[in-house]
Amino acid sequence: xxxxxxxxxxxxxxxxxxxxxxxxxxxxxxxxxxxxxxxxxxxxxxxxxxxxxxxxxxxxxxxxxxxxxxxxxxxxxxxxxxxxxxxxxxxxxxxxxxxxxxxxxxxxxxxxxxxxxxxxxxxxxxxxxxxxxxxxxxxxxxxxxxxxxxxxxxxxxxxxxxxxxxxxxxxxxxxxxxxxxxxxxxxxxxxxxxxxxxxxxxxxxxxxxxxxxxxxxxxxxxxxxxxxxxxxxxxxxxxxxxxxxxxxxxxxxx
Ligand SMILES: [Zn+2]
Numbered sequence: 001x002x003x004x005x006x007x008x009x010x011x012x013x014x015x016x017x018x019x020x021x022x023x024x025x026x027x028x029x030x031x032x033x034x035x036x037x038x039x040x041x042x043x044x045x046x047x048x049x050x051x052x053x054x055x056x057x058x059x060x061x062x063x064x065x066x067x068x069x070x071x072x073x074x075x076x077x078x079x080x081x082x083x084x085x086x087x088x089x090x091x092x093x094x095x096x097x098x099x100x101x102x103x104x105x106x107x108x109x110x111x112x113x114x115x116x117x118x119x120x121x122x123x124x125x126x127x128x129x130x131x132x133x134x135x136x137x138x139x140x141x142x143x144x145x146x147x148x149x150x151x152x153x154x155x156x157x158x159x160x161x162x163x164x165x166x167x168x169x170x171x172x173x174x175x176x177x178x179x180x181x182x183x184x185x186x187x188x189x190x191x192x193x194x195x196x197x198x199x200x201x202x203x204x205x206x207x208x209x210x211x212x213x214x215x216x217x218x219x220x221x222x223x224x225x226x227x228x229x230x231x232x233x234x235x236x237x238x239x240x241x242x243x244x245x246x247x248x249x250x251x252x253x254x
Contacts, residue, residue, distance in 0.1 A: 083252055085242060127148050129173070129208075130211040131145065131147075156248070159172075159240075169195055185203070
Protein backbone atom coordinates (compact mmCIF):
# COMPACT_ATOMS: atom_id res chain seq x y z
CA UNK A 1 0.00 0.00 0.00
CA UNK A 2 1.41 3.43 -0.86
CA UNK A 3 2.46 5.48 2.13
CA UNK A 4 0.08 8.36 1.32
CA UNK A 5 -2.97 6.03 1.11
CA UNK A 6 -2.02 4.26 4.33
CA UNK A 7 -1.77 7.62 6.10
CA UNK A 8 -5.11 8.69 4.67
CA UNK A 9 -6.86 5.48 5.83
CA UNK A 10 -5.31 5.87 9.26
CA UNK A 11 -6.57 9.45 9.36
CA UNK A 12 -10.11 8.32 8.47
CA UNK A 13 -9.96 5.58 11.10
CA UNK A 14 -8.82 7.85 13.87
CA UNK A 15 -10.53 11.15 13.07
CA UNK A 16 -13.81 10.42 11.27
CA UNK A 17 -14.98 7.05 12.47
CA UNK A 18 -15.44 5.78 16.01
CA UNK A 19 -16.82 2.37 15.03
CA UNK A 20 -14.82 -0.73 16.05
CA UNK A 21 -13.31 -2.40 12.97
CA UNK A 22 -11.98 -5.93 12.52
CA UNK A 23 -10.10 -4.87 9.41
CA UNK A 24 -8.42 -1.57 8.70
CA UNK A 25 -10.97 -0.07 6.33
CA UNK A 26 -12.51 3.40 6.46
CA UNK A 27 -16.14 3.69 7.51
CA UNK A 28 -18.16 4.78 4.48
CA UNK A 29 -21.37 6.72 4.94
CA UNK A 30 -23.94 5.66 2.34
CA UNK A 31 -26.31 8.42 1.29
CA UNK A 32 -29.56 7.24 -0.32
CA UNK A 33 -31.13 9.88 -2.55
CA UNK A 34 -34.94 9.70 -2.42
CA UNK A 35 -37.06 11.29 -5.09
CA UNK A 36 -40.81 11.87 -5.09
CA UNK A 37 -42.46 8.86 -6.84
CA UNK A 38 -45.16 11.17 -8.28
CA UNK A 39 -43.10 14.05 -9.77
CA UNK A 40 -39.44 13.06 -9.11
CA UNK A 41 -39.13 16.22 -6.99
CA UNK A 42 -37.02 16.77 -3.85
CA UNK A 43 -38.65 15.56 -0.59
CA UNK A 44 -38.12 16.57 3.04
CA UNK A 45 -38.61 14.40 6.13
CA UNK A 46 -42.19 14.59 7.39
CA UNK A 47 -42.57 12.65 10.65
CA UNK A 48 -42.78 8.90 11.13
CA UNK A 49 -45.39 6.16 11.01
CA UNK A 50 -44.24 3.76 13.72
CA UNK A 51 -40.56 3.41 12.96
CA UNK A 52 -40.83 4.09 9.22
CA UNK A 53 -39.82 7.52 7.94
CA UNK A 54 -42.36 9.60 6.01
CA UNK A 55 -41.38 12.18 3.38
CA UNK A 56 -43.17 15.17 1.83
CA UNK A 57 -42.40 16.42 -1.68
CA UNK A 58 -41.52 20.14 -1.79
CA UNK A 59 -42.93 20.50 -5.31
CA UNK A 60 -46.22 18.55 -5.30
CA UNK A 61 -46.75 18.48 -1.48
CA UNK A 62 -47.60 14.76 -1.53
CA UNK A 63 -46.60 12.60 1.42
CA UNK A 64 -45.03 9.18 0.83
CA UNK A 65 -42.88 6.50 2.42
CA UNK A 66 -40.13 4.22 1.17
CA UNK A 67 -41.88 0.99 2.09
CA UNK A 68 -45.55 0.34 2.69
CA UNK A 69 -47.15 -2.50 4.67
CA UNK A 70 -50.34 -2.05 2.60
CA UNK A 71 -49.19 -2.49 -1.01
CA UNK A 72 -52.23 -0.65 -2.39
CA UNK A 73 -50.67 2.61 -1.09
CA UNK A 74 -47.63 2.36 -3.42
CA UNK A 75 -47.51 5.07 -6.07
CA UNK A 76 -47.02 2.58 -8.92
CA UNK A 77 -49.99 0.32 -8.10
CA UNK A 78 -52.41 2.09 -10.49
CA UNK A 79 -49.94 1.68 -13.38
CA UNK A 80 -49.69 -2.03 -12.64
CA UNK A 81 -53.49 -2.39 -12.54
CA UNK A 82 -53.85 -0.64 -15.94
CA UNK A 83 -51.15 -2.77 -17.56
CA UNK A 84 -52.47 -6.07 -16.22
CA UNK A 85 -56.04 -5.14 -17.19
CA UNK A 86 -54.99 -4.40 -20.77
CA UNK A 87 -53.08 -7.68 -21.01
CA UNK A 88 -56.03 -9.96 -20.31
CA UNK A 89 -55.98 -10.30 -16.51
CA UNK A 90 -59.28 -10.43 -14.65
CA UNK A 91 -59.96 -8.53 -11.42
CA UNK A 92 -59.22 -11.52 -9.20
CA UNK A 93 -55.98 -12.37 -10.99
CA UNK A 94 -54.82 -8.71 -10.67
CA UNK A 95 -55.60 -8.86 -6.94
CA UNK A 96 -53.59 -12.08 -6.58
CA UNK A 97 -50.63 -10.82 -8.64
CA UNK A 98 -50.34 -7.51 -6.75
CA UNK A 99 -51.26 -8.94 -3.30
CA UNK A 100 -54.07 -6.42 -2.81
CA UNK A 101 -57.77 -6.94 -2.20
CA UNK A 102 -60.41 -7.43 -4.91
CA UNK A 103 -62.40 -4.44 -3.65
CA UNK A 104 -59.31 -2.22 -3.97
CA UNK A 105 -58.81 -3.33 -7.59
CA UNK A 106 -62.48 -2.60 -8.40
CA UNK A 107 -62.46 0.84 -6.77
CA UNK A 108 -59.13 1.76 -8.42
CA UNK A 109 -60.38 0.70 -11.88
CA UNK A 110 -63.47 2.89 -11.38
CA UNK A 111 -61.43 5.90 -10.25
CA UNK A 112 -58.89 5.49 -13.10
CA UNK A 113 -61.72 5.20 -15.65
CA UNK A 114 -63.31 8.42 -14.29
CA UNK A 115 -60.09 10.31 -14.99
CA UNK A 116 -59.80 9.01 -18.58
CA UNK A 117 -60.58 11.70 -21.16
CA UNK A 118 -62.11 10.79 -24.53
CA UNK A 119 -59.79 11.86 -27.40
CA UNK A 120 -60.65 14.86 -29.57
CA UNK A 121 -62.33 13.76 -32.82
CA UNK A 122 -61.03 15.10 -36.13
CA UNK A 123 -63.51 16.48 -38.67
CA UNK A 124 -64.22 15.00 -42.10
CA UNK A 125 -62.95 11.43 -41.55
CA UNK A 126 -64.22 7.99 -42.54
CA UNK A 127 -65.53 5.82 -39.70
CA UNK A 128 -66.56 2.23 -39.07
CA UNK A 129 -69.25 1.40 -36.54
CA UNK A 130 -70.17 -1.96 -35.01
CA UNK A 131 -71.64 -3.69 -31.96
CA UNK A 132 -69.98 -6.40 -29.87
CA UNK A 133 -72.26 -8.81 -28.06
CA UNK A 134 -71.66 -9.82 -24.45
CA UNK A 135 -73.76 -10.31 -21.31
CA UNK A 136 -74.08 -9.03 -17.75
CA UNK A 137 -74.44 -11.58 -14.89
CA UNK A 138 -76.15 -14.28 -17.01
CA UNK A 139 -76.47 -15.16 -20.67
CA UNK A 140 -80.17 -14.16 -20.80
CA UNK A 141 -79.16 -10.56 -20.00
CA UNK A 142 -77.67 -9.43 -23.32
CA UNK A 143 -75.44 -6.36 -23.42
CA UNK A 144 -73.74 -4.72 -26.38
CA UNK A 145 -70.59 -2.67 -26.73
CA UNK A 146 -71.46 -0.15 -29.44
CA UNK A 147 -68.47 1.78 -30.75
CA UNK A 148 -67.02 3.59 -33.73
CA UNK A 149 -63.43 3.86 -34.92
CA UNK A 150 -61.53 6.03 -37.35
CA UNK A 151 -60.86 3.94 -40.45
CA UNK A 152 -57.49 5.61 -41.06
CA UNK A 153 -55.94 5.70 -37.58
CA UNK A 154 -57.84 2.86 -35.88
CA UNK A 155 -58.58 5.16 -32.91
CA UNK A 156 -61.86 4.44 -31.13
CA UNK A 157 -63.75 7.75 -31.12
CA UNK A 158 -66.85 6.93 -29.05
CA UNK A 159 -68.29 3.99 -27.15
CA UNK A 160 -71.49 3.03 -25.34
CA UNK A 161 -72.39 -0.03 -23.29
CA UNK A 162 -76.04 -1.09 -23.21
CA UNK A 163 -78.87 -2.63 -25.19
CA UNK A 164 -78.74 -2.54 -28.99
CA UNK A 165 -81.56 -0.03 -29.39
CA UNK A 166 -82.08 3.19 -31.31
CA UNK A 167 -81.28 5.44 -28.32
CA UNK A 168 -77.84 3.92 -27.66
CA UNK A 169 -76.90 3.71 -31.35
CA UNK A 170 -78.02 7.33 -31.82
CA UNK A 171 -75.54 8.52 -29.22
CA UNK A 172 -72.65 7.21 -31.32
CA UNK A 173 -74.04 8.28 -34.70
CA UNK A 174 -74.68 11.80 -33.30
CA UNK A 175 -71.01 12.02 -32.30
CA UNK A 176 -69.97 11.02 -35.84
CA UNK A 177 -72.40 13.48 -37.45
CA UNK A 178 -71.15 16.29 -35.17
CA UNK A 179 -67.62 15.50 -36.38
CA UNK A 180 -68.86 16.06 -39.95
CA UNK A 181 -67.90 12.53 -41.04
CA UNK A 182 -67.36 11.82 -44.73
CA UNK A 183 -68.58 8.21 -44.66
CA UNK A 184 -69.72 5.72 -42.02
CA UNK A 185 -69.39 2.00 -42.77
CA UNK A 186 -71.71 -0.27 -40.79
CA UNK A 187 -73.16 -3.77 -40.99
CA UNK A 188 -76.65 -4.40 -42.38
CA UNK A 189 -78.56 -3.51 -39.17
CA UNK A 190 -81.73 -1.67 -40.24
CA UNK A 191 -81.67 0.93 -37.41
CA UNK A 192 -78.64 2.61 -39.05
CA UNK A 193 -80.78 3.60 -42.07
CA UNK A 194 -82.92 5.78 -39.78
CA UNK A 195 -79.95 7.32 -37.96
CA UNK A 196 -77.49 8.13 -40.75
CA UNK A 197 -78.16 10.16 -43.93
CA UNK A 198 -78.21 8.06 -47.12
CA UNK A 199 -75.29 10.03 -48.64
CA UNK A 200 -72.75 9.09 -45.95
CA UNK A 201 -74.04 5.67 -44.82
CA UNK A 202 -72.23 2.76 -46.52
CA UNK A 203 -72.95 -0.95 -46.19
CA UNK A 204 -70.25 -2.74 -48.18
CA UNK A 205 -68.63 -6.15 -48.13
CA UNK A 206 -65.24 -5.86 -46.31
CA UNK A 207 -66.30 -2.30 -45.31
CA UNK A 208 -66.12 -3.09 -41.57
CA UNK A 209 -62.98 -5.24 -41.70
CA UNK A 210 -61.01 -3.02 -39.36
CA UNK A 211 -63.61 -2.87 -36.59
CA UNK A 212 -64.29 -6.62 -36.84
CA UNK A 213 -60.56 -7.20 -36.27
CA UNK A 214 -60.75 -4.81 -33.29
CA UNK A 215 -63.56 -6.98 -31.89
CA UNK A 216 -61.19 -9.93 -32.00
CA UNK A 217 -58.48 -7.96 -30.14
CA UNK A 218 -61.05 -6.93 -27.52
CA UNK A 219 -62.14 -10.54 -26.99
CA UNK A 220 -58.50 -11.58 -26.56
CA UNK A 221 -57.23 -8.69 -24.42
CA UNK A 222 -60.11 -8.21 -21.99
CA UNK A 223 -60.72 -11.21 -19.76
CA UNK A 224 -64.43 -10.46 -19.32
CA UNK A 225 -65.01 -10.65 -23.10
CA UNK A 226 -63.24 -14.01 -23.62
CA UNK A 227 -65.54 -16.60 -25.17
CA UNK A 228 -66.08 -20.09 -23.71
CA UNK A 229 -64.59 -19.24 -20.30
CA UNK A 230 -66.11 -18.69 -16.88
CA UNK A 231 -65.18 -14.99 -17.07
CA UNK A 232 -67.96 -12.43 -17.48
CA UNK A 233 -69.05 -8.97 -16.34
CA UNK A 234 -71.22 -8.60 -13.27
CA UNK A 235 -72.00 -4.94 -13.87
CA UNK A 236 -72.23 -2.70 -16.93
CA UNK A 237 -70.40 0.06 -15.03
CA UNK A 238 -67.29 -2.09 -14.65
CA UNK A 239 -67.46 -3.22 -18.27
CA UNK A 240 -67.62 0.40 -19.41
CA UNK A 241 -64.77 1.38 -17.04
CA UNK A 242 -62.52 -1.43 -18.38
CA UNK A 243 -63.30 -0.48 -22.00
CA UNK A 244 -62.54 3.20 -21.33
CA UNK A 245 -59.12 2.25 -19.92
CA UNK A 246 -58.48 -0.18 -22.79
CA UNK A 247 -59.44 2.27 -25.54
CA UNK A 248 -58.21 5.62 -24.27
CA UNK A 249 -55.46 5.07 -21.68
CA UNK A 250 -52.00 4.21 -23.06
CA UNK A 251 -49.79 1.58 -21.37
CA UNK A 252 -48.18 2.88 -18.17
CA UNK A 253 -44.49 2.72 -17.11
CA UNK A 254 -43.99 -0.14 -14.65
ZN1 LIG B 1 -43.73 15.31 -5.94
